[in-house]
Amino acid sequence: MNRDAKSNSFFITVNGQQVLAKEGMSVAAAILSARQISRKSISGEPRAPLCGMGICMECCATVNGEQHKRTCQLLCADGMEIEAQ
Amino acid sequence: MSERFDVIVVGAGPGGMAAAVLAAEAGKNVCLLDENPAPGGQIWRGYERESEALSPHRMEFLRWRRRLSATGCAVWNEARVLAAPQRNMLRVERQSQCIDLSYGKLILATGARERFLPFPGWTLPGVVGAGGLQSFLKSGLDVRGQRVVLAGSGPLLLAVAASLTRAGAHVLLIAEQASRHTLVHLGLHLAKLLPGKLMEGATCRWQTRKTPYRQDAWVVRAEGRERLERVTVRVSGKEEQMECDWLACAYHLVPNLELPLLLGCAVENGAVVVDEQQRSSVEDVLCIGELTGVGGLDKALVEGQIAGNHAAGRTTQAYELVPELRKHRQFVHLLEEAFALRAELRSLAMPETIVCRCEDVTREKLEACDSWRAAKLHTRCGMGSCQGRICGAATEFLYGWDAHSARPPVMPARVSSLAGEEERGS
Numbered sequence: 062m063n064r065d066a067k068s069n070s071f072f073i074t075v076n077g078q079q080v081l082a083k084e085g086m087s088v089a090a091a092i093l094s095a096r097q098i099s100r101k102s103i104s105g106e107p108r109a110p111l112c113g114m115g116i117c118m119e120c121c122a123t124v125n126g127e128q129h130k131r132t133c134q135l136l137c138a139d140g141m142e143i144e145a146q
Numbered sequence: 147m148s149e150r151f152d153v154i155v156v157g158a159g160p161g162g163m164a165a166a167v168l169a170a171e172a173g174k175n176v177c178l179l180d181e182n183p184a185p186g187g188q189i190w191r192g193y194e195r196e197s198e199a200l201s202p203h204r205m206e207f208l209r210w211r212r213r214l215s216a217t218g219c220a221v222w223n224e225a226r227v228l229a230a231p232q233r234n235m236l237r238v239e240r241q242s243q244c245i246d247l248s249y250g251k252l253i254l255a256t257g258a259r260e261r262f263l264p265f266p267g268w269t270l271p272g273v274v275g276a277g278g279l280q281s282f283l284k285s286g287l288d289v290r291g292q293r294v295v296l297a298g299s300g301p302l303l304l305a306v307a308a309s310l311t312r313a314g315a316h317v318l319l320i321a322e323q324a325s326r327h328t329l330v331h332l333g334l335h336l337a338k339l340l341p342g343k344l345m346e347g348a349t350c351r352w353q354t355r356k357t358p359y360r361q362d363a364w365v366v367r368a369e370g371r372e373r374l375e376r377v378t379v380r381v382s383g384k385e386e387q388m389e390c391d392w393l394a395c396a397y398h399l400v401p402n403l404e405l406p407l408l409l410g411c412a413v414e415n416g417a418v419v420v421d422e423q424q425r426s427s428v429e430d431v432l433c434i435g436e437l438t439g440v441g442g443l444d445k446a447l448v449e450g451q452i453a454g455n456h457a458a459g460r461t462t463q464a465y466e467l468v469p470e471l472r473k474h475r476q477f478v479h480l481l482e483e484a485f486a487l488r489a490e491l492r493s494l495a496m497p498e499t500i501v502c503r504c505e506d507v508t509r510e511k512l513e514a515c516d517s518w519r520a521a522k523l524h525t526r527c528g529m530g531s532c533q534g535r536i537c538g539a540a541t542e543f544l545y546g547w548d549a550h551s552a553r554p555p556v557m558p559a560r561v562s563s564l565a566g567e568e569e570r571g572s
Contacts, residue, residue, distance in 0.1 A: 086285060087286060089282065089285065103506050104506040106269055110274070111262075111278055111503075112259060112274075112281075114188055117535065118531040134183065134224070
């Protein structure tokens with residue numbers, strides 16, 4: 062429903078903000094391109110994806126209600142909802 | 147649930163793909179598994195997508211990809227190894243299911259990660275790895291018109307600068323901590339040993355010729371409210387401030403040793419010890435690519451082919467590649483020498499600078515500890531979700547601690563997978 066057939070792009074939601082994502086884009090790349098954060102650290106610092114290779118866990122966010130998803134190893138899908146955790 | 151394969155390859159980067167192809171072409175029943183959505187590893191990330199341009203690198207990927215598809219090799223994406231419950235068996239999480247895979251030969255090709263060193267502001271959003279930014283770029287991040295400072299150490303900096311420039315970013319500076327002298331020395335050796343590598347470096351430099359490439363240079367701090375706004379770089383003894391959108395900073399690479407360590411493979415100087423057939427100290431376990439010493443794509447392809455042939459019993463073919471292998475192993479040592487970290491980097495982190503990002507442990511708290519173990523017990527350093535993968539390499543450099551350890555689950559796993567493990571064990 063959100064799909065733009067010509068450009069293979071669609072909308073996802075990152076921390077309440079609508080973000081245009083392309084097919085094949087990782088969720089971490091979408092978070093960074095929207096200048097959003099993926100989590101708050103235990104002392105409350107904002108954090109965003111760091112390593113891009115599934116190592117650092119800084120990109121772990123809540124995706125469609127499921128916590129601790131490593132977003133750098135996850136592809137965007139139409140209508141996906143991402144919340145910082 | 148359980149399955150059996152003659153050969154299992156863990157890690158579908160270039161080395162893992164080559165190993166799987168060679169073993170499968172020799173008629174072995176092979177499974178190639180990887181955590182990512184598609185094969186290719188970090189260097190060939192995103193090449194599976196049809197929208198990618200047909201660069202020489204992608205052509206090479208497509209050649210291996212075609213060979214892989216032509217064999218009956220099982221390719222499991224989004225699969226993670228959790229444990230090794232018994233000899234010649236791996237426990238794998240795949241599509242939310244836990245599967246025990248037994249094998250005749252195991253080839254580990256888990257690659258390397260970037261070494262991050264703490265400095266003030268390194269936890270700000272907008273500060274990423276060098277290979278990290280390249281990975282995000284390959285995963286769809288648009289960097290057109292954005293200002294990037296690249297810093298740290300290693301040949302990856304130039305390669306990343308070239309990719310970013312081609313993608314339309316403004317790379318303001320490449321700050322390499324190694325001295326100009328050691329890089330000249332490296333160049334002279336490469337001209338004799340592997341001239342192709344020198345050409346690759348020269349090509350990257352040509353593509354980034356508008357960007358200053360400074361040696362004896364490193365980032366002192368990053369600043370910004372909520373997000374990166376500017377960095378301070380020390381270049382030849384003088385501090386300079388630069389406004390930028392991204393700071394991509396990492397200090398060369400370190401092998402991902404968790405799985406080899408879990409299996410008991412001997413490790414020396416931060417790499418798995420293997421012979422010229424890629425055999426580790428553990429029977430039936432071979433290790434290839436960055437695991438045996440950081441040497442890049444070509445080394446991984448050679449070692450992958452050797453291991454694949456060896457695992458399939460084609461030892462003659464495996465030995466034919468040994469002369470090539472020796473050159474690449476020399477290359478590993480040349481890189482280690484050239485990009486050895488300077489002592490000044492140890493004093494970048496301030497007492498209040500966070501060292502362990504998962505548990506927000508500051509340097510101040512670590513100063514009171516005398517070992518990795520003490521730090522874990524008293525400060526929770528390395529006890530968070532990355533299990534010390536980032537701060538381990540940092541504290542190794544800062545304090546000389548030995549942070550290598552691995553216990554199952556090797557990666558954070560679903561509770562159901564762990565529960566499955568207990569059921570079977572009882």
